[in-house]
Amino acid sequence: MAIRVTFLLVILVVLPFPSHSADPDPLQDFCVGILNDTSTSLNGFPCKPASQVTSDDFFFDGLTIEGNTENAFGFSATVGNVLAFPGLNTLGLSMNRVDFSPGGLNPPHSHPRATESGVVIKGKLYVGFLTTKNVLYSKVLTAGEMFVIPRGLVHFQMNVGKEKAMTITAFNSHLPGAVVLPTTLFTSKPPIPDEVLTKAFKIDATVIDGIKAKLGAINY
Numbered sequence: 001m002a003i004r005v006t007f008l009l010v011i012l013v014v015l016p017f018p019s020h021s022a023d024p025d026p027l028q029d030f031c032v033g034i035l036n037d038t039s040t041s042l043n044g045f046p047c048k049p050a051s052q053v054t055s056d057d058f059f060f061d062g063l064t065i066e067g068n069t070e071n072a073f074g075f076s077a078t079v080g081n082v083l084a085f086p087g088l089n090t091l092g093l094s095m096n097r098v099d100f101s102p103g104g105l106n107p108p109h110s111h112p113r114a115t116e117s118g119v120v121i122k123g124k125l126y127v128g129f130l131t132t133k134n135v136l137y138s139k140v141l142t143a144g145e146m147f148v149i150p151r152g153l154v155h156f157q158m159n160v161g162k163e164k165a166m167t168i169t170a171f172n173s174h175l176p177g178a179v180v181l182p183t184t185l186f187t188s189k190p191p192i193p194d195e196v197l198t199k200a201f202k203i204d205a206t207v208i209d210g211i212k213a214k215l216g217a218i219n220y
Helices: 002-014 181-186 194-201 205-216
Strands: 075-080 094-100 105-110 116-122 124-130 136-142 146-149 155-159 165-171
Touching: 075 105, 094 105, 094 155, 105 181, 116 124, 124 165, 136 146, 181 205, 194 205
Parallel strands: none
Antiparallel strands: 075 094, 094 165, 105 155, 116 146, 116 165, 124 136, 124 155
């Protein structure tokens, strides 16, 4: 009996586990989200009754519209996640359109719930991400070239061309989330104490206050 148990444990350790998307696997064909439902639901929104679902629930034209890049960073992210496209609810994927003015920057950020892949549609983008060992992997990409950002790692994109740029990105989560480092650190509510930031960045409180003032005025 002990030998049999030991054998089973070895099999469990050696055999690879099935791969899963970032979100749990769905248990039905679809679950069009009811976004304004206040009932508790884990890893998704409550489902619209199938009798009320229409074809329009499965189509989304939001990524056809160029984003407004007239802001301090010179970029705009148009999201195609479950909050904009409820038909994605529980399906474990979403997409974004990111537009850049010349010199525009999608500032360093991370997606805590998803791996990201993307393809440059037009322009020239400098794309990079950092590992947990502070190693930078980066490359300048042009139209048709693809990139991948491992889940949770800090990354960025910058338009290094003379014309506008645009990329379409995809995520293995219907709501990947975004932690944008500049705004997260310097415009949080309530704010991170200056004592924490001055010690972390080894700069004076006046510099911290200046950064907070500039980022607090940004609308993008």
